[in-house]
Amino acid sequence: MDADRVLADMRELADLTGGPDGARRVCWTDEWTRAREFLRSRLDELPVEVSVDAAGNLWADLPGEGDGFVIVGSHVDSVPAGGWLDGTLGVFSAVEALRAQAGDAERPAVGLRLVDWADEEGARFGRSLFGSSACAGTLEVDEVRDLRDRDGERLEDVVARYEVDLARVHESGAQLRGARAYIEMHIEQGPVLEGLGEPAATVLGTCGVERHVAVFTGRAAHAGATPMAHRRDSFAATAQAALAIREIGFRHDGVCTVGGATSEPGVVTAVAGRTEMLLDQRHLDPGALAAMLAEARDACEQAASEHGCEVELKHLWSIPPIPFDDRLIGFAKRAVVEAGGKETAIPSGPLHDAAEMARLIPTVMLFSSSSPPVSHTKEEDTPEADLRVAIDAYGRTVEATLASAAAGELPPRE
Numbered sequence: 001m002d003a004d005r006v007l008a009d010m011r012e013l014a015d016l017t018g019g020p021d022g023a024r025r026v027c028w029t030d031e032w033t034r035a036r037e038f039l040r041s042r043l044d045e046l047p048v049e050v051s052v053d054a055a056g057n058l059w060a061d062l063p064g065e066g067d068g069f070v071i072v073g074s075h076v077d078s079v080p081a082g083g084w085l086d087g088t089l090g091v092f093s094a095v096e097a098l099r100a101q102a103g104d105a106e107r108p109a110v111g112l113r114l115v116d117w118a119d120e121e122g123a124r125f126g127r128s129l130f131g132s133s134a135c136a137g138t139l140e141v142d143e144v145r146d147l148r149d150r151d152g153e154r155l156e157d158v159v160a161r162y163e164v165d166l167a168r169v170h171e172s173g174a175q176l177r178g179a180r181a182y183i184e185m186h187i188e189q190g191p192v193l194e195g196l197g198e199p200a201a202t203v204l205g206t207c208g209v210e211r212h213v214a215v216f217t218g219r220a221a222h223a224g225a226t227p228m229a230h231r232r233d234s235f236a237a238t239a240q241a242a243l244a245i246r247e248i249g250f251r252h253d254g255v256c257t258v259g260g261a262t263s264e265p266g267v268v269t270a271v272a273g274r275t276e277m278l279l280d281q282r283h284l285d286p287g288a289l290a291a292m293l294a295e296a297r298d299a300c301e302q303a304a305s306e307h308g309c310e311v312e313l314k315h316l317w318s319i320p321p322i323p324f325d326d327r328l329i330g331f332a333k334r335a336v337v338e339a340g341g342k343e344t345a346i347p348s349g350p351l352h353d354a355a356e357m358a359r360l361i362p363t364v365m366l367f368s369s370s371s372p373p374v375s376h377t378k379e380e381d382t383p384e385a386d387l388r389v390a391i392d393a394y395g396r397t398v399e400a401t402l403a404s405a406a407a408g409e410l411p412p413r414e
């Protein structure tokens with residue numbers, strides 16, 4: 001693996017589809033098409049067969065000696081003003097893995113296939129992991145058909161312009177016939193590795209997510225005429241619950257976020273009669289996630305009762321924790337150490353296409369550090385030295401996985 005080529009590709013794409021406001025590669029737009037054309041131009045230099053499947057995912061196939069193939073990839077799409085590394089690090093590291101294997105005198109032990117998933121970000125229609133969930137069979141077509149973008153355009157109509165027939169997207173699943181493993185590299189998008197002073201790490205899996213809206217109902221009342229002891233203040237109950245929920249996150253070593261609250265009537269002269277509070281909780285351990293949710297529910301009820309209010313928790317969305325494959329985690333850990341990092345392995349709070357693959361085939365991810373520890377913004381960055389370690393570790397993980405497949409481990413998926 002030549003890290004210089006990965007960095008050069010990513011910088012060239014950033015020049016092509018970025019600018020002072022950040023990356024502009026929102027899926028199902030002309031600029032996404034331009035990013036894909038750039039990816040194709042790189043793949044055209046290699047002895048690979050390129051195709052696009054029924055869900056709009058792009059595949060590049062390098063045949064190997066043995067049966068089946070290892071999949072490497074990520075996504076070139078971005079949020080509207082995104083960073084230069086989110087998704088692209090995984091895609092262009094995968095291109096380099098193909099290059100490295102294609103440059104060898106011998107064919108790889110088993111095939112190597114690159115994938116660029118369509119619409120990982122969900123930036124236009126709000127449904128992330130579109131292509132990978134279609135491939136994994138978890139995309140509910142009827143739930144996304146009528147999603148509309150800011151201009152009122154329907155998802156089904158827009159994807160049709162890119163030759164994606166929503167009724168057929170699950171045919172993408174056939175791409176996984178013969179798949180032995182899936183490996184994805186990504187930037188961490190958070191502060192953990194920067195805090196540890198480590199360039200890269202292995203990812204244990206993606207955290208399970210529980211999303212709810214807690215509706216606190218009290219009584220709207222005049223801010224001047226209602227003495228403190230006579231109030232049923234839904235905002236005060238929400239504030240108390242939010243602080244208690246923060247402690248739940250600390251206690252379980254998970255993350256709990258109250259991302260916002262909206263009160264009615266929401267004027268300066270009234271006690272809030274009704275407040276809706278947004279709650280997101282994440283953990284890699286399913287038991288801990290369930291406990292965090294139960295404790296959040298208790299905290300809401302406790303706060304409601306102390307303020308003379310009622311509370312109801314409405315379910316918005318959830319996904320269970322998705323652990324990655326132990327054998328591949330072992331390969332990745334060794335690779336990171338050999339590349340100059342440590343044995344550190346952390347869960348991913350954000351979801352990734354790898355979570356969809358992990359449902360079906362042995363999967364692992366590697367993270368490079370993020371510094372500053374932010375993403376989905378033009379400030380997103382990683383020190384070049386850290387990127388080099390991560391790219392090296394990724395190449396070693398791919399090598400170890402190909403060798404393992406050649407040795408008869410990681411059987412091809414039927």
Ligand SMILES: [Zn+2]
Nearest residue numbers: 086087120186
């Ligand atoms: Zn991403």
